[in-house]
Amino acid sequence: MTNVAVIYYSSTGNVYQLADAAAQAAEKAGAEVRLRKVAELAPAAVIAGKKEWADHVAATSHIQEAVLDDLDWADVILFGTPTRFGLPAAQLKQFIDTAGGLWFQHKLENKVVSSFTSTSTQHGGQESTLLALNNTFYHWGSIIVAPGYADEVQFGKTNGNPYGTSSVSDHGHGGPTEENLAAVGFQARRSVQIAAALKRGFESA
Numbered sequence: 001m002t003n004v005a006v007i008y009y010s011s012t013g014n015v016y017q018l019a020d021a022a023a024q025a026a027e028k029a030g031a032e033v034r035l036r037k038v039a040e041l042a043p044a045a046v047i048a049g050k051k052e053w054a055d056h057v058a059a060t061s062h063i064q065e066a067v068l069d070d071l072d073w074a075d076v077i078l079f080g081t082p083t084r085f086g087l088p089a090a091q092l093k094q095f096i097d098t099a100g101g102l103w104f105q106h107k108l109e110n111k112v113v114s115s116f117t118s119t120s121t122q123h124g125g126q127e128s129t130l131l132a133l134n135n136t137f138y139h140w141g142s143i144i145v146a147p148g149y150a151d152e153v154q155f156g157k158t159n160g161n162p163y164g165t166s167s168v169s170d171h172g173h174g175g176p177t178e179e180n181l182a183a184v185g186f187q188a189r190r191s192v193q194i195a196a197a198l199k200r201g202f203e204s205a
Contacts, residue, residue: 008080009091025185036066038095086125109141112195116165126166
């Protein structure tokens with residue numbers, strides 16, 4: 001069985017919706033899945049001052065926080081983050097920065113990794129955010145699996161990013177479109193398939 005860790009940061013829920021869809025798709029593809037959020041760094045007073053943020057924190061209080069064991073356990077790691085000035089959110093970056101020990105022990109090598117994001121506007125830094133995350137994966141020696149244009153959903157009006165699923169939250173309904181959710185589902189399934197093939201290949205080598 002393929003182990004999949006879906007690790008994300010979400011303030012108001014858009015990235016969470018993508019992460020949850022990715023986790024469900026990976027489970028349907030036969031994987032064992034851990035859906036994990038990273039620790040919040042923003043002060044409680046700041047969160048309380050924005051209703052959408054506070055509501056989302058309360059609604060996802062049951063989801064466990066990510067720990068380094070989740071990275072070690074996983075064959076596939078799917079990272080989700082909102083874009084912050086064209087870069088991953090500090091909360092996700094802080095978690096990634098704690099993985100130095102695993103990297104030093106070569107425990108992140110040959111893991112399949114893929115990432116997805118959400119912004120509030122079109123052309124709001126989606127691609128640069130995903131490419132910035134890829135810099136980490138190069139250092140880890142992981143195998144980056146992007147969705148490319150390997151499925152028709154990638155040609156849709158609200159998706160189409162070959163680097164990783166990208167949602168624009170300002171669609172008038174406050175969250176990812178059905179097309180976005182289908183795209184991240186495809187991305188998760190593709191990552192599981194590639195990881196399973198790699199595992200078989202390594203075992204028979």
